[in-house]
Amino acid sequence: MRAGRTGLVAAAAAMALAWGGAESEARTPRDALVMAWNIDAILTMDPAQIGEVVTDEIVNNVCDPLIFLDHDDPAKMVPGLAERWEVSDDGLTYTFHLRRGLKHPSGNPVTAQDAEWSIRRVLHLGFGNAAQYTQWGLSKEKAEEQIRAIDDHTLQITVPQPWPPSLFLYVLTGRQGFVLDRKAIEPHVATRTDGSPDYGNAWLKTNLACVGPYRLTRWTASDTVILERNPNYWGGDVPMRRVIIRHVVESAAQRLQLERGDIDVARDLNAEDLAAVDASPTLRLNGALRHQLYYIGANMDHPILGKDDVRMAMRYLVDYQGLERTVMRYSGKAWNSFAPQGAFGALPPERGLAFRLDIEKAREHLARAGHAEGFTVKLMHGTAFPSPDIAQHFQANAAKVGIKVEIEQMASGQLFSRMRDRNFELAFLAWSPGYPDADANAMRHVFNPDNRPEAKQTMFLSWRASFDRPWFNEAVQRARLIRDEEERRQLYYEIQERFMREGPFMYNFQQIRQLAMRNEVRELKHHAFKVFYTTARK
Structure with missing residues (x-):
């Protein structure tokens, strides 16, 4: 495990200089959360298409869904972009009331029409995530009647059977419940080989347009993901100005960078390296x-x-x-x-x-x-x-x-x-x-x-x-x-x-899930389903 670390030390030294400090004083910026993670699974950023754990976590910190999961209790649903909702007596109609005054990073208002379009596009594109809706009886053939914006702030979804409400509502807490910026995406809509519109799928491979605490500013495959804080985020304080995710495959390399202070969090440590973190006075484990x-x-x-x-x-x-x-x-x-x-x-x-x-x-x-x-x-x-x-x-x-x-x-x-x-x-x-x-x-x-x-x-x-x-x-x-x-x-x-x-x-x-962290990271909440970058504090 320790043989062959000479090259890793050189890489760590280079990273230290990149931060602008001496090799022995390598530290990440106080307003940035820097993680090492194997991100070779990322194929696209389109919420309608992604299915990998790594991409799902990242995009969940860029786009807000209609309904949030509580930071401390993953079984508890709390208002997200929808400030409230109700279910009809017959259990077939779900009505969501969106918050007023919200804006996408582009400046476009967040509307029920955005939500309508975002859900319909999941069905029309027909990627794997469409199953999150089709399993409840929604379909692309009936999308226009089943998913409707009643006005700028009211969305209705009608299902064919009275499912247990909690089961259906959970669908809207994840990537298929994101509200995308329709006006920002539509200029990038291309035509697929079958002649149908791609609803911005090709553009969304490397871009995102939605309201959330962060904006995606860079993704280089098998290299780096950079998120920048949305300065006008509606949901409260976002302490970290930037989140940087570096593609590091080897556990030994992640641990070395963590020990040196080149990163704040290591995501893929093996048993030996996790044990070393557990025994370190300057590092700690945060598990869920x-x-x-x-x-x-x-x-x-x-x-x-x-x-x-x-x-x-x-x-x-x-x-x-x-x-x-x-x-x-x-x-x-x-x-x-x-x-x-x-x-x-x-x-x-x-x-x-x-x-x-x-x-x-x-x-x-x-x-x-x-x-x-x-x-x-x-x-x-x-x-x-x-x-x-x-x-x-x-x-x-x-x-x-x-x-x-x-x-x-x-x-x-x-x-x-x-x-x-x-x-x-x-x-x-x-x-x-x-x-x-x-x-x-x-x-x-x-x-x-x-x-x-x-x-x-x-x-x-x-x-x-x-x-x-x-x-x-x-x-x-x-x-x-x-x-x-x-x-x-x-x-x-x-x-x-x-x-x-x-x-x-x-x-x-x-x-x-073990977040191996430096002690300088005072808090970073996560639970069974999500990691909340907005809770990171140093």
Whole structure:
């Protein structure tokens, strides 16, 4: 880990000079938050298209949604750009009242027409995020009647069924609930190859136009993201004038820069480096249990991986408890179900962690599947911790039962593209739901609206893995309409335990987001779903 740091020291010295100070006095500006993070997953800044955790966090600090999640309680929704809202007695119409007097950084007023256009464009563009609305019965064909600006400050959304209100409202707390600056974007609208408008999608790949605490001023792929404070932000004090995110892949490099004061926060430290931060008098850890899950996904179209017993065997090839004590000590809690701890409907701990390393059981399942002699399979993963560590651990245990795992490491963007193209055998991945309810992941990991290759339901992990079983589709749809909480909870328990046996995903850990920080950073709030740059104080 320490060999080869000579080059890192040189890089750190160069960075110190860039700040205008001597090498031994490297410090970030007091009004800037500087982070080191692996940002190679960023493909676009368009809220209608992004699906990666890194981009989602950044854009959530640039664009405000209609509804906020409370800084301290992620289950609590509070007014955002909508100062209040109500639901009709029949549960079909949601009316949002936008704050008056708000302006985008361009100077254009924030209107209900902006909100109407922003939501409709998600549906019309048809990228994966459209599923956030189509799952509730909204569609591009009916967008004009379902999503309407009643006047400059009133937006109405009509759904076809009386869903539990809290479930639908959560949709408007994330990127699909952002209110974009329509007047600023429309001059950049281009025509797509099919002749339809792109609603500014090409321009929004590297730009943003919305109201929020920061403005995106620079994104250089696999290099840097720079956000500048919006001086006219309506939502209160924004202490940091600038947020700088530097692309740093290696944990050792991030730690060195943190120790030297070249950065304020390191985002991708491994177990060894997190332990060093924990022991340092000048650094500290700021952790929060996220709802993000790490898992190994299998392509169900594969002639061997499509067998339930083969995937059951693989579930016994991870030492969950051992890894939790070592590699994942600071970074994750062992977990085997799609509903993360803390979500409504999540299994009790003794049922949610159902597997342990058991080589003999793995052999039994392989024999039952007709593959007692093993087979060869490819496992792809990204560069960020803990992907390489978990992949190598799995590879070593798989070899004990005759499974030869060929590892392919690649940039996150390439990994995600291949998953969305169904071009994989096994993949180590992570997924974060949008709200704290089992429904969130059930609708992405379990339910499959249309398994045809041409359907391109890329936002559904079930589709990516070619998992399509009628019982699961019916059960997930039925669960979200149940009003009795205990009845709904019990059905989710049943779905989860059956999915552990039949599903394509082998869940292993629930992420603990660790912000490794210098003590000069007095505060930076984050919780299961979001990191709030506006709370940063030095």
